[in-house]
Amino acid sequence: xxxxxxxxxxxxxxxxxxxxxxxxxxxxxxxxxxxxxxxxxxxxxxxxxxxxxxxxxxxxxxxxxxxxxxxxxxxxxxxxxxxxxxxxxxxxxxxxxxxxxxxxxxxxxxxxxxxxxxxxxxxxxxxxxxxxxxxxxxxxxxxxxxxxxxxxxxxxxxxxxxxxxxxxxxxxxxxxxxxxxxxxxxxxxxxxxxxxxxxxxxxxxxxxxxxxxxxxxxxxxxxxxxxxxxxxxxxxxxxxxxxxxxxxxxxxxxxxxxxxxxxxxxxxxxxxxxxxxxxxxxxxxxxxxxxxxxxxxxxxxxxxxxxxxxxxxxxxxxxxxxxxxxxxxxxxxxxxxxxxxxxxxxxxxxxxxxxxxxxxxxxxxxxxxxxxxxxxxxxxxxxxxxxxxxxxxxxxxxxxxxxxxxxxxxxxxxxxxxxxxxxxxxxxxxxxxxxxxxxxxxxxxx
Numbered sequence: 001x002x003x004x005x006x007x008x009x010x011x012x013x014x015x016x017x018x019x020x021x022x023x024x025x026x027x028x029x030x031x032x033x034x035x036x037x038x039x040x041x042x043x044x045x046x047x048x049x050x051x052x053x054x055x056x057x058x059x060x061x062x063x064x065x066x067x068x069x070x071x072x073x074x075x076x077x078x079x080x081x082x083x084x085x086x087x088x089x090x091x092x093x094x095x096x097x098x099x100x101x102x103x104x105x106x107x108x109x110x111x112x113x114x115x116x117x118x119x120x121x122x123x124x125x126x127x128x129x130x131x132x133x134x135x136x137x138x139x140x141x142x143x144x145x146x147x148x149x150x151x152x153x154x155x156x157x158x159x160x161x162x163x164x165x166x167x168x169x170x171x172x173x174x175x176x177x178x179x180x181x182x183x184x185x186x187x188x189x190x191x192x193x194x195x196x197x198x199x200x201x202x203x204x205x206x207x208x209x210x211x212x213x214x215x216x217x218x219x220x221x222x223x224x225x226x227x228x229x230x231x232x233x234x235x236x237x238x239x240x241x242x243x244x245x246x247x248x249x250x251x252x253x254x255x256x257x258x259x260x261x262x263x264x265x266x267x268x269x270x271x272x273x274x275x276x277x278x279x280x281x282x283x284x285x286x287x288x289x290x291x292x293x294x295x296x297x298x299x300x301x302x303x304x305x306x307x308x309x310x311x312x313x314x315x316x317x318x319x320x321x322x323x324x325x326x327x328x329x330x331x332x333x334x335x336x337x338x339x340x341x342x343x344x345x346x347x348x349x350x351x352x353x354x355x356x357x358x359x360x361x362x363x364x365x366x367x368x369x370x371x372x373x374x375x376x377x378x379x380x381x382x383x384x385x386x387x388x389x390x391x392x393x394x395x396x397x398x399x400x401x402x403x404x405x406x407x408x409x410x411x412x413x414x415x416x417x418x419x420x421x422x423x424x425x426x427x428x429x430x431x432x433x434x435x436x437x438x439x440x441x442x443x444x445x446x
Contacts, residue, residue, distance in 0.1 A: 022053070025051065031054040033046075043063075046063060048068075066091075071096075074097050074098070081106075081135070082130065087117060097126070098110075107135045109165075111133075113135065115138025119142060123143070123147065130152070132164075133164055140172070142171075145177065149164065149180070151204075157183055162184045164179065170191060173197075176198045180201075181204070185201035186201075186207075187211075192216065195219075196216070196217070197219045200222050202224050206231045210232045210235045213235045215238075219239065222246070223243070223246065225427070231251070232261065233257060239261060240261065241262065244268075244269075245268040246419070259282045267289070270294070270423070274295065275297050277301075279304065280301075282307065285307070286308065286310075287333075288310075297314045298322070309338060310336050321361060330403075339406065340403070345406060353406070354408055359402055
């Protein structure tokens with residue numbers, strides 16, 4: 001609250017600051033916008049008239065660029081970043097920003113916030129057709145909110161830029177943006193104390209991609225029809241809270257070398273492959289999530305240890321859990337486990353906990369995972385006999401996931417009507433079969 005009040009005071013128009021109208025089009029001696037920026041004093045507000053303003057432009061002092069309702073458009077003509085900010089306390093609001101260059105090395109963007117651009121505010125803009133949408137490159141405590149960011153589609157997905165790229169920008173907040181097309185929705189690298197919340201991601205590689213970004217929060221976001229929802233990689237103490245992953249292709253949530261975080265209250269539904277993939281991740285709390293309608297609910301592998309699983313709902317996944325290991329893993333916390341839609345349980349005392357423990361996998365699952373050719377025997381009497389024997393003589397069961405206190409009632413996470421409509425309408429190319437992109441390996445993609 002104190003930080004928000006301080007930022008509001010910073011972004012208020014200082015006493016004595018001028019509001020300067022900037023007409024559209026060029027003027028003698030250069031573009032009208034560039035000349036207005038050069039002539040303005042720190043704290044001035046430049047009100048851009050509707051129409052085309054030629055870029056690229058550099059803001060090197062504390063100014064506000066205000067386009068009102070978005071009718072003012074700045075176009076860089078395919079050169080550099082449309083707006084580059086090299087000063088603190090700059091506001092870019094209500095503009096349409098188009099036409100960046102195509103250099104990944106220079107990170108050509110709709111808005112580029114350099115390491116000298118602390119406390120920038122980029123809000124309510126339409127940022128379309130640029131290589132990157134917004135580049136927060138070391139600009140601490142900057143806020144990007146309420147923008148519509150539409151990336152390019154003229155290259156293969158891996159060769160496009162990200163909607164928002166965060167590099168070493170502690171305190172950055174990204175809130176309420178609508179990001180579509182391009183490569184990743186938000187890619188954060190080597191940062192900390194970031195907040196990504198209430199954003200919508202569609203038709204991307206990863207919705208949110210974390211690399212070496214610690215002590216941060218990803219909350220209230222919606223990912224629809226992307227290759228992967230939320231990839232938390234080599235990052236510690238990340239809070240992944242109350243997000244949705246709907247019809248994402250490979251994983252809804254991935255924890256890869258991610259430790260000490262909380263994954264709580266998320267809905268992953270309708271994924272083609274895995275609702276969640278946990279790879280070499282330790283001491284995380286996985287609680288209150290719903291995993292529904294995926295080929296695999298949770299794929300748990302590579303020595304992940306000391307994770308807590310409680311209050312989750314596993315609903316109608318083809319395989320609720322995939323874990324190949326010889327150790328027993330208890331998936332309950334303080335006497336409260338998870339809900340399993342395929343557990344035929346009773347609750348005679350009415351305490352909400354099933355009267356029998358549940359193992360989502362048996363010996364035949366382990367055989368089928370390690371020897372796929374054995375699937376030819378799935379319906380044979382021999383397989384039926386093995387499964388009956390294990391159910392009758394539990395001592396013959398292999399190591400694996402054990403829920404000693406399974407729940408009788410599934411957790412519920414409501415999907416707003418407008419989000420459900422977008423989920424129903426989602427038809428990404430890989431889903432329709434009209435897709436010629438190379439396969440993406442989530443563990444290797446950076």
